[in-house]
Amino acid sequence: MDLLEREAVLQDLTGHLQAAVTGPGRLALVRGEAGIGKTSVVNRLAQLADPRIRILVGACDPLATPRPLGPLTDLAPRLGQAVRTALTGALAGTCRSDEVFDCLLADLTSYPSLLVVEDVHWADEATMDILRYLARRLPSVPALVVATYRDDEIGRTHDVTALLGTLAGYPWVYRHDLAPLSRRAVARLAGGHTVDADELYHVSAGNPFIVTEILAAPGESIPATVREAAAGRLAGLSAAARRVVDVLAVLGRRVPLPLLAGMLPASEEALDEAVAGGIVRTDAQVTEFRHELTRLAVLESVPAAYRLRVHRQVLTAMRSRPVVADDLALLADHAEGAGDPVAVLEYAPAAAAHAAALGAHREAAAQYARALRYADLLPLGRRTSLLEGHSQACLLSSRLDEGIASRRKAVKLRRVLGDRLREGEDLRWLSCWLWPFGRTVEAGRTGLDAVRVLEGLGPSRELARAYLNLCQLACYEHEDVRVTAAYAEKAIALGERFGDAGVVVQARFHAAAANMLSEGSGWGECEQAVSSAMAQALPEDAGFLALIMCWFAALQHDAARTAAAVDRAEAYCLDHDLLSYLLCTRAWGSWGLLSRGSWAQAADAAQEVLSHPSSPPVVRALALTVLGLVRARQGKARAWPLLEEAAGLVDSDCLLDTGLGWEARVEAAWLTGDHELARTEAQRGLDALAERSHPWLSGPLACWIGRVGGAPPEVPGAGPYALELAGDWAGAAAQWDGLGCPYQAALARLSGDAPALHQALAAFEALDARPLVARTRAVMRTRGVRPVRRGPRAATLANPYGLTIREMEVLKLLNEGLSDAEIAARLYITPKTAGHHVGAVLAKLGVHSRQEAARKLHDSKR
Template sequence: MLDGMTSAPVSSRFVGRGDALSALAAALRRSDQGVPQKVLISGEAGVGKTRLVEEFAETARIQGAWVAVGECIEIEAGGLPLQAFTTLLRSLLSRSTEEVAPFLEGFEEELSGILPEWGRSSLITDPGEGQGRLFALMGQLLERLAAERTVIVVLEDLHWADASTRSMLTYLFRTLRQGRLLLVATYRSDDLHRRHPLRPFLAESDRLRSVVRIDVPRFTRDEVREQVREIISADPEPSEIDRIFARSDGNAFFVEELVRAFDVNSRADLSDSLRGLLLARILSLPENVQKVVGTVAEGGAHVEYDLLRRVSPLPEYDLIEALRVAVDAQILWPTRDGDGYRFRHSLVREAADQELLPGERARLNRLYAEAVSADPSLVPAEERTARLATYWYVARDAKNALVVTLEAAVEARRRYAYAEQSQLLERAMELREIVPPDALPTRDHPGHPDYPDQLDLMADAAVSTRLSGDRQRALSIAKQGTSTAEARADTQRAAWFWIQRSELVQELGMGTGRQELDQAHELVRRSPPSVFHAEVLVAVAAWGARHEPGPESLADAQHAVEFARQAKAEHTELHARVIRAWLTASAGGFDESIEDLYRVRRTAQELDSVSALGRVSITLPSTLEAAGRSAEAVAAGEEGIRTCRARGLTNTEAWVRCNLSQSLASLGQWEPSRRAAEEAARIANSRKARALVALRLTQIALMRGEVKESKRQLALARGLFGTDDPQPQFLITPAEVAIRIAALEGRLADARAEFARIVSVGFPAGTEQYALPLLCAMADVEAKARGASGPDADPERESVLATIRRQSALVRPLAPVWHAYHLLLKAQVRRAEGTANAEDWAEVAGAFAGRDRPYEQALARTQWAAALLTARADRAAAAEQLTEAYRAARLLGARLLMDELLALASRSRISLDAGTADAEPDDAAAQNSAASTATPDADATASFGLTAREIEVLRLLAEGNSNRRIGEELFISPKTASVHVSHILDKLGLSSRGEAAALAHRLGLAAAEEAG
């Protein structure tokens, strides 16, 4: 059939893929609405992913979209970190300068880490934040480009992506917020073994609603027939299609190769394996052509013609002829820029490379390395060191490999490609062991440092490995470095490694890191002031601020400031001042602390000290909130977010947004608070940042009465915080939430146990903002328990209240807002004792007035009204307080407080809408009778959709009746009662009868509940 036919390289017409094209078109339409979309296209090698994307992109170009393409290549084949984004930017720059230049203005120096021809950045950036900054700027550039036009970004062969490319793509997938932008990435699904590094990225992407997954299947028999017909420009015979379909199994690339193989070999029998099929065509070529193909295969993903000419033993004329034959045979293709050659498909390159013997590989790599070393212009400047490092390493030349590997590591660091830097440094450590120091070439540049020794390499590798995210490996390297430094009696570097170990132990949840810090501190204790000594003191003071705020930690912070000033280390001094201000506020010096933090922020902006800006962006809003200046904290938080976004401080921004969420909640802006926390969840990438996000969402859900969601988020927060690094701020608030949840579910014993556990841990100085709300919560639980069970003595309650009194005496009200909380706590305790009066609650309400705490004021008004009603005092005043409290609760969305107010108003026959009270009953007995028998006000249950019968069932359920007893009371069967209970739980969104009983008590449905 194929004899005498002339085959096209590929099918001239696009075949099939209708569903995939429709999915891409739909994503493009959604992106045109200003919401960035992300598409992941998977499929086995050769199935047609690239052709699909090309077809879609060409249609989009015709419609006016900008399309930029980046390609990932194998690092071992001469690639370099972030090369996919390098080619992507060059693809954008290939458009006319007039179109693109306005969008690149201001980004050139910052993005030079990706595109070297833009120069080298002179900005001082903390290594820990540099990568995030680079990622953020890339995101801002894409959003700017897509503000007024559709931009399609394509990343090919993601299975070969280096760690930095995967990290950047993860960042873009999670954080791109606006613009007519479509991100498309392709990868080989059959290359993803169980531990493939792309798998975590794919798992993370599956959790994002904006990501579309498209799997490209193999062709059906009909599609194979259509493909073959387009290739040979004739109708194929059914028997031949059967053979090709059976052999190719519908893989588009295999179909093309089989058509050519049948043509070349005149239908001779071919190997059943793919490798055999591909090699059959290579081996059918002349010997000189085979050698050229093998040489290109070892040169990398692509090889420049001038470089190939230097390496090949063939005369130039013969080389050109051999290349022509390889191109005509569709083994090689010219590169896009036309200056070299690449394999038409990576599978062909793999087959050709595997045919080379180990000796051949080493010889060819040496030839490549010698050629590039002699004439560096043979390869692009940004690829030179990475390719040379690979060439010399595979050539087994340890000395030259070490020199170039170190240079490649420096280049990787400049690109913030920490994972690749780490790999290169570990290779350098391996090579350093076998290269004698005197064998290394001398440095020609005056003042250039000597080659790093093993300890230098370990230090750099520990940092880069940690920054890449592999903290467990970084800890192993740091331990090795500690042992080596101590063996050499190098106390300075030994102390440095101990600091790294402390931070890594904390980040891994393996301990507090205090012992490691003590080791570092001891090593430098007697040394004179220096930058290094100041950094050790900063680390010690920062640990104290998080774990043991108090005079000793404040003294450490002051020493750090003094040592940094003496050493003229401005950036270290700024860090130390932030910590000193934090600890000063913990001691009650809010005004002094806040003033200094504002000064630090101004200085950090002037110096563009990125890491100091990040720290003060977190600490300033937090300190303002602790001082009760929530509105000012919101402004500082919003400024901090702008700072973080401009500098790419992604994880820091998540912390700032969490602080912003807390301040917004204090101000009663609960919905904006939720949005701030959810936005933080999108970008948080450290364990503790994600834990803090979950804790904020826990608090918001509980305030809104969403008990199930609150429990879920609390479990997530506690799991992320872990138990090996107990910081007070991460222990006290989760305990407060757990106490409230247990009480709402009727688990009083669990609430008391949680309280006893957190009290045993203690409330260190500076934790008032966490401790006072917790003590108030426990007092409120005991007060409600007393109201539910009656005034009978409860020894356990008395013990809990005694503990609360002792703890409240230890917790100092260092700011006016905390004085108000102290009054709230006092009133709650007296309420739990049964001795609270209206004057107590009037004082609490007055204390919170003007303090930007609408929820606490509404809570005080509620209890004020209850006290007035219990005392049978001024019902009009009680009605006024209830109405004001209810109005505030509705604005807040405080469902639990609304329930309580509705129940109280219903029992007291007060209309919350009008703020009026009916005539008071003649005597207390009549009032109690009305409270126990009257149907609750409709507003109390209407929002839940309960029927009259379900309200009756809920009332009996709250009294502890079984389904059988409920049936006897209502003259229905136990099964019918069970159905009613199930409906009630569903409507109320509850998971247990205990939760339903607790809610019934709050609504005033239980007969045992007292009026007023």
């Protein structure tokens, strides 16, 4: 397994080792907090070392009375007899410790070595002296000495601090810090797990140990190992320091030092002890736990009565001074902890509104939910407003089920209050979010209800948005272009009248999109609308339109446009915390990867979407469909259950509207040889499209009917589908090639002549589309076309080890010391695919490590 984001440190250490064994020697200090991966790094360094280098690893132990020369005792069996004899004598008191030092130096001088001393922060005095002794003499020794220590556990008076002072003047001493993992790396580790990667990053602060423990215990809010690690650190604190830590745990994240001093006067020494113990850290005027999960583990152990008392004290103290916006979330937290519902209802809604204004939608949803727990104390109108705020925040943070439930309650309460304007607005919002929830029929019905309510009240900004919603639904459901345009005109007129720029830009976008989907023109106008929304600082409108462009590009199988649209939408949604839109963008990205033949990457991307616990039903249906198609095209089992699961998540119309569902089901049936099922599924889709106009949906279904031996119905087909329906397989294949879709191009060539069949077979073999390889060979036999026996390529035959061109590329990158992740980035493949190539290279070369493979490359050049 690759060590994420440790490549640079490993490369530096490997360079030190190569330089040290030929002289002069070096000392490398590897430092970082507990769990950051120091041991993993030195273990990987040992694995990467040349087999001719002797590996010596010893460790210090967290004992009340450290073992004298403990690390040296660990590695003694790998040292010479002289060192072992001197060590035995020193431990028995029959010889001086400096004799051990001299023997160790002589032993290291005689053989190229990597000497690792782990956890020096627990070392005894004699081990510290050994490091001082060796460090001074390393220039004459063919060895790299690596010492690891926790820099979060050494204070000003610690022995390691004194050691570091001694080493400061030696130019052959190098220092390497191990930083926490980035958000991206944590997300990679979370791949395949049903966990919110952003929340995982938040609670772990990127600590690899905490990340892996959470992933290993998904059912536990705080893994037992993390709880025990926190308890172990607390056990070593004095009573005063433990009291400080308990109070900090109750106070929450980033506690101002003046606030702590107000709670616990004269606590400076105790705080210093907690910092030296690696539990908390201070930064200017603020202190906080190193990891949120550690804080939660400590908080869990604080008695409830004590927590209540601290919350009340803090709430009183904070309310005694002017309240600023940044205090609102903390005040709401302490108000709830203090059991003060009135204070919760004072601060939680304000904290939610502040978070929403900053684009922090998940935080806003949590604060609204907190307020709603006490909302029975409020008048009906205020309670309804909280439900509306909670709904909106949930929807934007991809908690659709909670958001829709709150909006349904709000609709009922507005009706009770007789507030028709807000009832209509709530109906419109409900309709908007029922569509991604997969309930397209109810979305349309609810959207019409919203318009009926609002039209009875006269022109309004709310009515403009309600018309826009019907415009969107008409576009997505592929109604007549005139229907979409009519709603767009009404929305634009009211949007301009009431100064709602978002309505105007979205209505123009969807009017152009309806033309594009049915007639093929309008892409430029859609792009202009997206740019306009971004330029006008309309983040929710711009993020939504950027996402829709991903859908339209994928629907038209345009690989280049899909990739560009996905990159733009993903960056924008990340910048503006639009999680629902982000997840949908990534689902369409997986479809784009599938279209351009990157099936392994498509499956990885789809799995990542499915692993996110907040993925909406439509998003999950898209990802499941991509996975099902990859399996079907590769001839793997359990493709159909994935497609069935996707169909069960959403309404049948939604399955069709996305442009994936029915076509995927038809293809999967065809690939298994069930032509009757394929014909039935295709006809069901065409029947549902009977009253609609969408060549990108009807075209493929008609083509599939032709491929299974039926007479293709006369329906509109777009682009290459129209050419295939007209019998121009060559033109269709050429268009597919232009769109960057090798699989679809090969399908079109199945209807072609002998050269076309040879091209199709080569494409299917390259894609590892096993069912299509067999089918193409069968077609060739039927038509009397002899397949070319390709065998290994000439380049492969010319290579002495039988490596392919791609495997030679991988071998050259291995020689650069790159990890699987770095190789993947260089070759534009997934890390998993890179790993497969690395394994194949090692197997063909008959070696067991990357270093041995690199040496084979050097040998072949001699």
